[in-house]
Amino acid sequence: MLNDPILPKDVDAGQAVYSRRVLSLYDVLVLGLSNRFIWKCPTSRLVQLYNDHVSANHLDVGVGTGFFLDKCRFPSTSPRLVLMDLNENCLAATAQRVARYSPQTVRRNVLESVDIDGAKFDSIGLNYVLHCLPGRLADKCVVFDHLRPLLNDGGVVFGSTLLSQGIHRGFAARRLMAAYNGKGIFSNSEDSLDELQRQLAARFGDWSVEVAGCAAIFSARK
Incomplete structure (x- = not known):
């Protein structure tokens, strides 16, 4: 593991919540319950996203528990796989899982x-x-500028993010997002579908x- 960065407080807040205890509950609470009943985005759809795009030469950014890397179908039994995250607990848990x-x-x-x-x-x-990164979506999308040089020509960057505007949110989703934004876990109160597309x-x-x-x-x- 190389060169631990010094983090501003707003950047640190979005990743610091993922303690070992939280990670032990994450697959059940987030991928099992929240995705299905609150965010209304089935985890199976996100596994399919990986199956559609993951390559045998893959970088995963913000690895969580490693669930998707564990469940997806790599086109090779021995892919080159690099894990990037701010949180050492996430890196350790995922590295062990895969x-x-x-x-x-x-x-x-x-x-x-x-x-x-x-x-x-x-x-x-x-x-x-x-949705875990601080700031406006227009500013957060600088991540694409930082990741694009790491892609081969024809390479694909893919993922998902939870939005607050331009999509339908039920009562539970509005309340939970507000709570997460209040704690600094999410920073997506102004993130919109139009801005992401733009x-x-x-x-x-x-x-x-x-x-x-x-x-x-x-x-x-690319």
Whole structure:
């Protein structure tokens, strides 16, 4: 693990919640309950997103518990897999969960310029990351500028993010998002579907966004 970054408080807040205890409950509470009943974005749809786009030369950013890397179908039994996250607990849990792929771990702040030793990637996953980053969506989308140089030509960046505007949110989703925004876990109170589409269109000629409940599921090619 290389060069631990010094984090501003608003950046740290979005990732600091993921203690070992929280991670032990994450798959059940978030992927099992919240996705299905509150965000209305079935976890199976996000597994399919990985199956559609993950390559044998993959960088995953914001790895969580490693659920999607564990469940998805890599096109190779021995992919090159690099894990990037700010949270050491997430990196450790995911590295252990997908140890069969011998992943490399790097601790980075994706809101800053990113450098990784080695070859570029054919796919980059950015799942449930943007809504945890501080600031306006227009500012947060600088992550695409930082990740794009790590992609090979024709490579794809894909992921999903929870939105507050331009999509339908039920009562429970509005209340839970407000609570998470109040605690600094989320910073998406102004994140909109139109703005996400605008930011992708400004950077990529080939991109798509699909809405599933409160989530925008996106992919874009270099």
